[in-house]
Amino acid sequence: MSSAVELGESYVAIEQQRQAQRAGLWVFLATEVLFFGPLFLAYVQGRLYQHAAFVQGSHHTDLLLGSINTAVLLTSSLTMALAIEAAKASMIRHARWLLLGTAILGTAFLAIKGAEYHHDWEEGLVPGLRFTSAEPSAGVELFFWLYFAMTGVHAIHLFIAIGLVLWAAISRVTRKPTSMRLPLIGLYWHFVDIIWVFLYPLLYLLERYR
Amino acid sequence: MTAIPQLRSFIGVWLALLALLALTAGSSLIPLGAWNNAINLAVSVAKAALVAIFFMDLWSGEPMPRVVLTVAIGMLAVLFALSSSDFLVSKLAVAPWSNR
Numbered sequence: 001m002s003s004a005v006e007l008g009e010s011y012v013a014i015e016q017q018r019q020a021q022r023a024g025l026w027v028f029l030a031t032e033v034l035f036f037g038p039l040f041l042a043y044v045q046g047r048l049y050q051h052a053a054f055v056q057g058s059h060h061t062d063l064l065l066g067s068i069n070t071a072v073l074l075t076s077s078l079t080m081a082l083a084i085e086a087a088k089a090s091m092i093r094h095a096r097w098l099l100l101g102t103a104i105l106g107t108a109f110l111a112i113k114g115a116e117y118h119h120d121w122e123e124g125l126v127p128g129l130r131f132t133s134a135e136p137s138a139g140v141e142l143f144f145w146l147y148f149a150m151t152g153v154h155a156i157h158l159f160i161a162i163g164l165v166l167w168a169a170i171s172r173v174t175r176k177p178t179s180m181r182l183p184l185i186g187l188y189w190h191f192v193d194i195i196w197v198f199l200y201p202l203l204y205l206l207e208r209y210r
Numbered sequence: 211m212t213a214i215p216q217l218r219s220f221i222g223v224w225l226a227l228l229a230l231l232a233l234t235a236g237s238s239l240i241p242l243g244a245w246n247n248a249i250n251l252a253v254s255v256a257k258a259a260l261v262a263i264f265f266m267d268l269w270s271g272e273p274m275p276r277v278v279l280t281v282a283i284g285m286l287a288v289l290f291a292l293s294s295s296d297f298l299v300s301k302l303a304v305a306p307w308s309n310r
Contacts, residue, residue: 019272026275030282037286041293048297067235071228074257078224081265085215094214190265194258201250205238 005178014178021180022187029191032157036195039150043202046142053139057147058206060125060133060140062116066204069112070196076105077193080165084186087174095182099169102189106162113155120144147203154199157192165189223264230257 011017047054083098124132127145164185168174173181234253238246262268268275 019274023274026278030278033282033286037289041290070231074227074231077261077265078220081220082214082217089215091214187266190261194261197257198254201234201254205234205250208238209241
């Protein structure tokens with residue numbers, strides 16, 4: 001099997017194909033920005049109208065676990081970026097191990113998030129299913145509705161990204177240094193990381209000094 | 211054994227990301243008024259920029275992704291601006307669900 005990338009029918013040069021594929025994935029990421037955007041908008045509106053309740057809600061989240069998870073995802077972006085560089089340099093074993101590490105870090109994130117969800121359930125902070133918080137407030141419930149909507153949708157994205165990375169780790173893409181598949185998966189991975197970077201302060205860091 | 215290309219610079223970016231995380235988490239424990247929000251937002255933007263520029267080749271690559279991202283963020287800004295008009299005039303017409 002050749003390690004060269006095949007040129008698609010609609011392209012005249014590999015570089016043109018590479019740029020078109022990158023542009024295509026960025027257009028997908030733009031739709032994702034506008035997919036997550038309204039959830040952030042809902043959050044901003046909720047916080048403008050119900051600031052005290054949002055602070056109250058935020059204090060029910062686990063600052064330590066949230067911060068650890070942020071570090072886990074940031075580290076996974078490092079291993080992802082290094083995996084792509086390793087594959088480009090034909091360091092196939094390195095690339096595979098780094099991809100495996102990336103998937104493990106992503107899975108660790110989901111496991112920690114799952115532990116947080118479990119705790120939220122025990123505390124009765126799940127709107128619609130089990131909301132028995134000691135401070136019954138529509139604002140706190142709205143906060144937790146957004147918390148589950150935003151982190152839930154993010155977790156689904158990460159779940160898909162882990163699947164793609166695992167596929168890349170065992171497939172032949174690491175053997176094709178000029179293939180765009182791995183860099184495109186990387187773009188998606190980093191995007192999911194960036195979404196979390198914005199979610200983290202909004203959900204975990206409200207007036208923690210109180 | 212040769213090192214992975216970019217190893218040193220990528221680890222530098224990662225350390226900067228962790229330092230920013232420490233800054234945003236640490237500052238949230240100190241009452242700084244409106245600066246708490248400002249620091250959190252600035253740190254988020256800085257972290258996103260580091261990841262986008264160094265890990266996603268947003269700056270060094272061809273211009274098309276930058277155009278696409280600018281349009282997406284621009285449209286999001288329009289969405290935020292128009293939707294916030296309700297809050298901006300809410301002193302004139304208080305929304306039924308507002309507790310202000």
